[in-house]
Amino acid sequence: MLVSNLFAKTRKQDPADEQLVNAKLLTRAGFLYKNMAGVYSYLPLGFLVLQNIRRVIREELGAIGAEEVYLNELQDKATWEASGRWDELKDIMYQFKDSRGKELGLATTHEEVVAKIAKEYINSYKDMPKGIFQIQDKFRNEPRARSGLLRGREFEMKDLYSFHSDNECLDRYYQMVAGAYRKIFTRLGIDAIYTTASGGSFSQEPSHEFQAITENGEDTIYYCVKCQIAKNKEIVGVDADEIEVLCDGCGGKLEPKRSIEVGNIFKLGTKFSKAQNLFFKDKDGKERLVIMASYGIGTGRAMATIAEINSDESGLVWNLETAPYKAYVINLTKEKLDIPENIEQKVLYDDGDISAGEKFADADLLGIPYRIVKSQKTGDKFEIKHRKSGKIELITWQEFAKKINV
RNA sequence: CGGGGUGUAGCGCAGUGGUAGCGCGCAUCGUUCGGGACGAUGAGGUCGUGAGUUCGAAUCUCGCCACCCCGACCA
Numbered sequence: 001m002l003v004s005n006l007f008a009k010t011r012k013q014d015p016a017d018e019q020l021v022n023a024k025l026l027t028r029a030g031f032l033y034k035n036m037a038g039v040y041s042y043l044p045l046g047f048l049v050l051q052n053i054r055r056v057i058r059e060e061l062g063a064i065g066a067e068e069v070y071l072n073e074l075q076d077k078a079t080w081e082a083s084g085r086w087d088e089l090k091d092i093m094y095q096f097k098d099s100r101g102k103e104l105g106l107a108t109t110h111e112e113v114v115a116k117i118a119k120e121y122i123n124s125y126k127d128m129p130k131g132i133f134q135i136q137d138k139f140r141n142e143p144r145a146r147s148g149l150l151r152g153r154e155f156e157m158k159d160l161y162s163f164h165s166d167n168e169c170l171d172r173y174y175q176m177v178a179g180a181y182r183k184i185f186t187r188l189g190i191d192a193i194y195t196t197a198s199g200g201s202f203s204q205e206p207s208h209e210f211q212a213i214t215e216n217g218e219d220t221i222y223y224c225v226k227c228q229i230a231k232n233k234e235i236v237g238v239d240a241d242e243i244e245v246l247c248d249g250c251g252g253k254l255e256p257k258r259s260i261e262v263g264n265i266f267k268l269g270t271k272f273s274k275a276q277n278l279f280f281k282d283k284d285g286k287e288r289l290v291i292m293a294s295y296g297i298g299t300g301r302a303m304a305t306i307a308e309i310n311s312d313e314s315g316l317v318w319n320l321e322t323a324p325y326k327a328y329v330i331n332l333t334k335e336k337l338d339i340p341e342n343i344e345q346k347v348l349y350d351d352g353d354i355s356a357g358e359k360f361a362d363a364d365l366l367g368i369p370y371r372i373v374k375s376q377k378t379g380d381k382f383e384i385k386h387r388k389s390g391k392i393e394l395i396t397w398q399e400f401a402k403k404i405n406v
Numbered sequence: 407c408g409g410g411g412u413g414u415a416g417c418g419c420a421g422u423g424g425u426a427g428c429g430c431g432c433a434u435c436g437u438u439c440g441g442g443a444c445g446a447u448g449a450g451g452u453c454g455u456g457a458g459u460u461c462g463a464a465u466c467u468c469g470c471c472a473c474c475c476c477g478a479c480c481a
Contacts, residue, residue: 012430012442013418017473037473092480109481143407143479150481157481209481218480261481298481332440357441364441375440383440 001325003350003362006030008043010362020216022307023148025316029365038145038153045366046303048324050156053299054135056187056321057158060180066131066160071110071117073137077103079112083275092140106139111268111294114161115276122290125165125282129173133160135299147218149304150260160295165280170291174265177295181210181263184297189319190305192262195221197232202268206235210263214308219261222254230254260305268292310388316367317388324348326404327384328363332356332375340397342406347372363387372400 008030015027017034026032031046042050058068077095080086086095086105094106107113114132122128135158145153160177164170178194185192192210199205209232211221223230227249236245236254245254270289272278278290303322310317320326327347331337339349348368350359363371364387373383381394395403 009431011417016412016418019474034473138481140480144477146475155481264481296481301481330440354439355441355443356439357443359439360441362442373440377440 001345001348003348003352006044006348008033008045010365018148020148020150020304020308021311022150022216022304025307025311025365025367026148026304029316029367031316032149038142038151038155040149040152040300045324049303049318049322050299052322052324053188053302054158057135057184057297057299060184060187061131061133061158061160064131064176064180066133066162069132069134070136071107071113071134073107073139075105075107075113077105079116079276080105082116083112083272085112092142094139094141108138108140109294110134110159111161111272111292112276115272115278115290115292118161118163118273118290119276119278122163122278122280124280127280128163128165128290129169131160131162131173131177133158133295147216147304149300150216150218152300155301156299158297158299162293162295164291164293165282165288167291170267170293174267174293177265177293178208181265181295181297185210185212185262187321188302188306189310189322190262190302191309193221193223193228193230193259195230195232195259196235197264198234199267202266202271205267207264207266209261209265211259212262212305212309213257213259214305215258216308217258217260219259220256221259223257224249224252224254226250226252230257260301260308262302262305263295263297265295266293268294311367314361315365318367318369319388320369320404323367323369325368327370327372327400328366328368329372330356330359330363330374332373337374340401343397343401343404346404346406370400370403 010030011028014024018024018027026046029045030043031049033041033043035041077086089108093108095103097103122130135156137154138157139154142151142153145151162173164173190212192212195209195211197207197209199207211219211230213223220233221230222236222245224247227247229249231245231254246252247254270291272292273290279287280290282288306318306322307316325346325348329339329347329349339347350362352359367387369387371385371387378394381396383392384395384400385392
């Protein structure tokens, strides 16, 4: 890909209307465009990152047998009235009437509709466990959208729903998803801490969150460095600043840390199956309610989190999984540079008529994992610099191809 | 929704009552080219919006809109 062909351009200065690192850098690098508070468009490079995040999630959820579906954003009132959430969520759900006077809403989440659909296909204990997920936008009328992509009014989320005949089946699946989540966050370059949180209004049992520790996080977790586990603020209680919170694992003191919730897994119990009359027949032919769980990862939030935790003074830092391109190629010689066909599609070639310094700055700002320079100094080879470590070596195209697995 | 702040060229900003400015970016030409180069010329603005005060408003007053921050709330 030629840099001259890119739709968006980089900027030298931070946007005036952004405060957080993720929004500043993603805007400066031309990954994002803000349309209104809490509503961002993904520009080509940002969309490539988003698609990479989606791909990692799809691969790992596919590996545990979950199937992808596409539910809908437009929802009817009746489905939501069954669970009582049409009224409960009226402040946060976009609700309106169409031209015929029919009352509709934009989905804030999808438990209602997924339970309704499952009723058609889950009839027996033999039909479970089942897991379906989607990657799709949610709409929430946040009283205060903020922090760039971290809290928007329209945001993309992967939501997985599982269906179970008993708690044993549920627990097994729950642990399996937790394992998949660990793999997902590792591949995305997010160091996510498994955190115990409140089950909220759905269940007495705790839920779990995956939290990425960073100064700009909106949450506070109480974290044990030794055991790598943590408790959410709501579990610890309001007086946590005054009292010592101890680790269940080693008994050591838990440290409060600001963090971003990048994922959550949640046992829903029978709340939604009850609302939608989602029953199954057990081995004895008895009708019982399906037990459900839901599991979320905000894809845009994950992107913002990577920007928050991996960036430096020069700009963004993507890994090979998430990066829009694998390398940023700069040619400082007068000769034409021929990039091998198998590599060409994977790299950005800066063909711009600008100074070398500006090209270096752009390579850093975009956060492309490798920077490849051809100059008089490099002879027959190319200088390759790793964005994250700063490590420099001289390599050939063949060696680079091996590095990026093409 | 309460409190605070901001809105002037594509972007970042200056301009406190008397003809609209600077830097970056953009266009043309030339010289440059290992860390955001330089010279020359040029294009680009309903000063968020509506009303009011005034001989005269980017500037003063009021309403509205948008955006940011703190709080409440929240993936």
